[in-house]
Amino acid sequence: MRVVRGLRVYGARELGVDQRVCRGVAVGGCVARPHADRRFTSGSINAHAHNYREDDAFGWACFDHERHLFTPTGRLSRVFWHEYAHLLVPNADHGRRWQQAVTALGWPSEAVRYRPSRRAGPAAAGRSGSTARRRR
Numbered sequence: 001m002r003v004v005r006g007l008r009v010y011g012a013r014e015l016g017v018d019q020r021v022c023r024g025v026a027v028g029g030c031v032a033r034p035h036a037d038r039r040f041t042s043g044s045i046n047a048h049a050h051n052y053r054e055d056d057a058f059g060w061a062c063f064d065h066e067r068h069l070f071t072p073t074g075r076l077s078r079v080f081w082h083e084y085a086h087l088l089v090p091n092a093d094h095g096r097r098w099q100q101a102v103t104a105l106g107w108p109s110e111a112v113r114y115r116p117s118r119r120a121g122p123a124a125a126g127r128s129g130s131t132a133r134r135r136r
């Protein structure tokens, strides 16, 4: 971990993740706007991934606090893998590609939790049984 402009920055290598997917993780604010971050509001888990290719910070994940990045035993958290899945499938939101990615990472419960709403989700529209194709 190193400190860059007031943020604690973890490299992909020290986290043990693929650096081609995740350039790094910033904790304490957003790497794209370390001083004037207004996106982190209190009261909920605050993390996001820069998962749009047009973003200068593409490949970064940002967390408000280490307690959302690591589990109490020091492993990478569910929230981290949620964001990592975003980085695996750029420009995908919580759509089907993201659902498949987060499931493949070992978090099918996360895919269920963030299933697109009926209103917004083209793939999920209608029936509750329309889950992603499964490999047998």
Ligand SMILES: [Zn+2]
Pocket (backbone or CB within 6 Å): 029, 030, 031, 032, 033, 048, 050, 057, 061, 062
């Ligand atoms: Zn950010």
Ligand SMILES: [Zn+2]
Pocket (backbone or CB within 6 Å): 082, 086, 093, 094, 114
């Ligand atoms: Zn998400």
